[in-house]
Amino acid sequence: MHRILGVIVIAASFALAWLLMDFRNFVDAPLGLPREGVLYQLEPGSTVRTLATDLYQRGLLERPLYLRVWARWDGSAQQIKAGEYRIGQGTTPRQLLEQLAAGKVVSYSLTLVEGWTFDQVLDELESEPVLKHTLEGLSAAEIMERMGHAGEHPEGRFLPDSYHFPRGTADLAFLRRAYDAMQRLLDQEWAKREPGLPLASPYEALILASIVEKETGLAMERPLIAGVFIRRLKRRMKLQTDPTVIYGMGAAFDGNIRRKDLKAESPYNTYLHKGLPPTPIAMPGAEAIRAVLHPAPGNNLYFVARGDGSHEFSDTLKAHNRAVRKYQLKRHERGRGS
Secondary structure: OOHHHHHHHHHHHHHHHHHHEEEEHHHOOOOOOOOOOEEEEEEEOOOHHHHHHHHHHHOOOOOOOHHHHHHHHHOOOOOOOOOOEEOOOOOHHHHHHHHHHHHHOOOOOEEEOOOOOOHHHHHHHHOOOEEOOOOOOOHHHHHHOOOOOOOOOOOOOOOOEEEEOOOEHHHHHHHHHHHHHHHHHHHEEEEEOOOOOOOOOOHHHHHHHHHHHHHHOOOHHHHHHHHHHHHHHHHOOOOOOHHHHHHHHHHHHHOOOOOHHHOOOOOOOOOOOOOOOOOOOOOOOOHHHHHHOEEEEOOOOEEEEEOOOOEEEEEEEHHHHHHHHHHHHHHHHHHHHO
């Protein structure tokens, strides 16, 4: 009897030793993943039990019970977070649970481009498949109300930048983030502005920055163009800038701006009305905002496009008219020759 009991104890000891060795090997052995790894969506409310069962059923995990035991042992059972994860080839059960507990989800990016209008932003959000779409059918006013900014015009209020986010982020949450980023930047730059600017508020700076953004092809010219507009505002001259007229035309703009368009009544027609238009006309980037709040000094009051992305700046109307004839004639001759 003692001999049989001894055999049982020895066998049990061997079995336990084998089990512990097998368990240790499991924890640090790679999962059965394909070479390219897998994208795995851990749904809200999932537990380690549901995770282990799902991985087992997909053929990615051999011993689901081991995973559950280890998760309880290392404390990760209560820490795993829902989301989309990229599990690379070579990942072990230990590393998988660490990844899920840390919430290291897949990150996507979307870039808002300087000079885009709010409609273009909405089109970009709608075309992004990993976002959760909640804005369909809402007007711009309703969107701003849902964001908590009822009564604010949306144009220009979102900072152009590249934003990273996990799958399932709501488009409204994305907009809030870009809105808050613009507000922070405006507040910071407004606090450091040059003294004596003819701008009464950060919003007026945003409006002018949007015009500078649309007028500028070269980054180095932003402070120069901002300087022209700042001096015009100080002298109560009309800004006379085509991009505001084009914005006011809306869908009627066909790619060409005509003399009659410069005479058409619109609050955005800066050939008819002095001062700033009522709202921004696009999203200005950080450099355009800084240019408006730190314009280049000088006496220039006019500029005309040279046709290569740069501008010719002039102090007087006479010099400006010469530049207009020079560069508009060149463009006309090139067009006629082609």
